[in-house]
Amino acid sequence: MIIFRKFSLISFFVSALTAIGQEFYEESPLYYSEAEVDTPLTRIADRIEAGEKLLQGEDDRAILAEVLALLEVPVESQTLVYSKTSAQNARINPWTPRAIYFSDNAYVGWVQRGSIETITFDPKLGAVFHLIDLDRREEGAAPAIRREASCLSCHASSQTNGAPGILVRSVYPDESGRPLFDWGSFHTTHRSPIVERWGGWYVTGRAGPAGHLGNMTFSDQGRQSLVGGQGPVSNLADHLNIEPYLGGGHSDVVALMILEHQVAVHNAIVSGHLATQRFLYQNEAIRKATGEKSDAPLSETYQNALQHYGDKIVRALLFEGEFELVDEGVEGGEAFQKAFALPARKNKRGRSLRDLRLYERLFKYRCSYLIYSEPFTHLHPLLKSEVLRQIHHILTEPDKHPDFGYLSKSERKHILSILSETLPAWAEVNS
Numbered sequence: 001m002i003i004f005r006k007f008s009l010i011s012f013f014v015s016a017l018t019a020i021g022q023e024f025y026e027e028s029p030l031y032y033s034e035a036e037v038d039t040p041l042t043r044i045a046d047r048i049e050a051g052e053k054l055l056q057g058e059d060d061r062a063i064l065a066e067v068l069a070l071l072e073v074p075v076e077s078q079t080l081v082y083s084k085t086s087a088q089n090a091r092i093n094p095w096t097p098r099a100i101y102f103s104d105n106a107y108v109g110w111v112q113r114g115s116i117e118t119i120t121f122d123p124k125l126g127a128v129f130h131l132i133d134l135d136r137r138e139e140g141a142a143p144a145i146r147r148e149a150s151c152l153s154c155h156a157s158s159q160t161n162g163a164p165g166i167l168v169r170s171v172y173p174d175e176s177g178r179p180l181f182d183w184g185s186f187h188t189t190h191r192s193p194i195v196e197r198w199g200g201w202y203v204t205g206r207a208g209p210a211g212h213l214g215n216m217t218f219s220d221q222g223r224q225s226l227v228g229g230q231g232p233v234s235n236l237a238d239h240l241n242i243e244p245y246l247g248g249g250h251s252d253v254v255a256l257m258i259l260e261h262q263v264a265v266h267n268a269i270v271s272g273h274l275a276t277q278r279f280l281y282q283n284e285a286i287r288k289a290t291g292e293k294s295d296a297p298l299s300e301t302y303q304n305a306l307q308h309y310g311d312k313i314v315r316a317l318l319f320e321g322e323f324e325l326v327d328e329g330v331e332g333g334e335a336f337q338k339a340f341a342l343p344a345r346k347n348k349r350g351r352s353l354r355d356l357r358l359y360e361r362l363f364k365y366r367c368s369y370l371i372y373s374e375p376f377t378h379l380h381p382l383l384k385s386e387v388l389r390q391i392h393h394i395l396t397e398p399d400k401h402p403d404f405g406y407l408s409k410s411e412r413k414h415i416l417s418i419l420s421e422t423l424p425a426w427a428e429v430n431s
Contacts, residue, residue, distance in 0.1 A: 025163055025274050029281045030125065032164065032274075033149055037128050039120035040106060044070050045145045055142040060134050063143065064110050065246055067132065071120070073103040076339035077255050078247025080236070082226075083173040083200025087148070088114045093177045094217065094226050095240055097202060099247065102259055104343070104373040107166060112244050117148070119166060123378040124277070126270030127164045161271035161312070166263040170199040172218040180218060189264040190257070190362065191321040198256060205253035205332040206232040208325065234333070254332030257362055258340065261319070265370045268316040269379060272309035276380040279305050310386035313379075317387070318394065318404060319366040329359030345372060345422035351414055352422075366407060367391070367415045371423060388429040391419075 025032040044067075048054050054070070057063040068075060082097040091111045092098050101108045109117035116132035129148045137143040160167065170186040171179035179185060179200065186196045194207055198214030215227045227233045236242055236249035283302050287294060298306070315321070337356060344352035353369040356362065370376055379387070394401045395412045407415075419426045 024278050025125075027278060029277060030274060032125055035125060037122040037125060037147070039122050039128050039130075040071050041118050041120040041128075041130050041145065048142045048145075053142075055132070056140060060110075060113075061244060061246065063132070063134065064108075064116060067116055067118070068101055068108060068246070071103065071106045071108065071118070073101045073106050073108055074336075074339040074342075075101065075246045076250075076252075076336045077101045077103065077259075078245065078250055078252075079256050079259060080202040080245070080251040081200055082177045082202065083169075083171050083179055084177045085169055085171065085179060085200065086111070087117070089177075094173075094175070097240075097251075099245055100259070101247075102262070104262070104370060105375070115143075121270075121375045121378070123374075125164075126273055126375065127166060127266065129164070160267050163267070163271035163274045165267035165270055168260050168263050170197050170201070170213055172213070173200045174219060175217045175224070177217075183218065188260050190261040190319060191264075191323055192260070193323055194325075197260070201256065202226070202236055202251035203253050203256065204232075204234055204236060204250050205330065206328075207253050207330050209327055250333060250335070252332040252336045253330050254356070254358065255336045255340075257330065261362065261368065262370055265313075265316040265368050266373075266375055268313045269370075269375045272313050272383055273375070273379050275309055276306065276383045280380075280382070306382060306386050307390075310383060310390055313383075313387050314390045314394070315403075317368045317371060317391070318407070319361070319363070319368070320403060322361055322366070325358065325360055325362070329357075331358065344369075345418075347418045347421040349417070351418055353415075353418055365411060365415050365418060367419065371419070377425075384425065385429050388426060392426075392430045 024030075044054060055063050055066055057066055065075070079100050080097040081100060082092060082094040084092050086092060086098055086109065088098070088111045091114045096112045098109055098111045105121060107119040115134045118130045118132065119127050120130070122128050131146055131148040133144045133146065168188045170188050170192075171181070172183040172185070173179055177200065186192060186199070188197050194212050195210050196213065198212045199216075201214045203212065203214035211230065215233065216223045216225055218224075227236070227239050233239070236251065242249040279302055283298060284294075286292070286299075287296065340356075341354050344354040346352045351365065353363070353365055353367055353371070355364040357364045376384070394404045395407070395416050398404065398407065398409075398412065
């Protein structure tokens with residue numbers, strides 16, 4: 001009966017959060033769309049407002065390069081998507097794909113003769129969407145930077161855990177890039193089979209023998225390759241004009257897989273962070289209404305909610321359910337892998353959470369490097385402590401956590417060593 005009551009309460013609570021049009025983030029204390037935001041992108045806008053001569057390059061490409069540099073997003077992270085799954089659909093097709101660049105703390109999208117789309121993170125509100133309007137830029141002036149509310153029509157749904165987040169989709173595009181939604185589509189994460197991934201995306205590198213949906217268009221007559229065959233391609237220079245793209249002819253398969261992983265982690269972090277703020281606000285309101293002391297412990301319902309959102313984040317961070325990379329795994333280019341490794345925090349033995357494996361699994365040590373990211377750093381303290389507590393328990397008492405039995409004894413040992421030596425918050429919670 002106790003177990004039944006616990007899960008009945010948490011199911012009711014989670015349903016209540018998402019029942020109001022999936023817009024709990026517009027309620028007090030968040031007011032997502034109305035609130036002032038503080039992100040790396042808005043800080044650039046503040047510098048421009050203060051008179052700094054930023055984003056005044058001679059062309060769109062130069063401005064994009066400056067945006068990436070200011071946001072510390074590596075050019076080598078470039079992936080190219082030709083499906084019309086953006087607010088700038090009219091400008092996207094297999095010959096002019098949208099470029100997407102990313103780091104641990106930012107996502108940047110750009111379309112030829114279009115505007116720059118960004119997702120950066122506010123400490124309280126999580127993922128925030130902005131448009132850098134290149135269409136109406138005056139000569140010698142920086143382009144306007146504005147929040148883009150229309151993004152929420154797609155970027156705040158069940159696929160982003162009911163909160164503003166990031167989407168990676170795999171579709172069946174026709175020859176113009178328009179998705180054939182009657183054929184279906186896939187929400188891609190690190191759990192997705194390779195054969196379902198990358199529909200509407202260019203893919204450079206090798207991704208195993210089973211094939212994937214990238215580099216192709218579809219029609220009732222079948223599928224048509226955009227790269228002259230079904231085999232892997234290392235560069236797109238022979239298949240489209242790559243001159244406009246900062247990353248050249250690369251849409252790296254390893255970059256794509258890391259993008260898919262970190263989108264799932266960021267979405268779990270943001271939805272948990274927003275929901276925690278909301279239910280703690282509700283808890284405080286109940287305390288005041290009932291005359292309960294302000295330092296009273298959380299009710300069982302809210303404790304269960306905290307554990308629920310912590311569990312979602314932990315499963316994403318620890319790659320639970322990751323699709324196995326069979327045979328020889330995947331092989332991408334060196335440029336992205338070198339850029340990705342640069343921010344690595346290494347322990348005394350030189351190991352880090354950014355160490356790639358690329359066969360059987362993506363990483364050597366299956367605890368996400370995003371545990372160092374700004375969104376995780378700004379996670380509500382109660383929720384962050386819960387996440388780190390759960391991870392510590394999984395790593396030190398594996399017999400009690402069969403869902404994470406895929407983590408071997410040696411891998412758990414290495415993860416513990418890396419976290420204890422490189423993550424200050426780890427020592428604070430597990431001392």
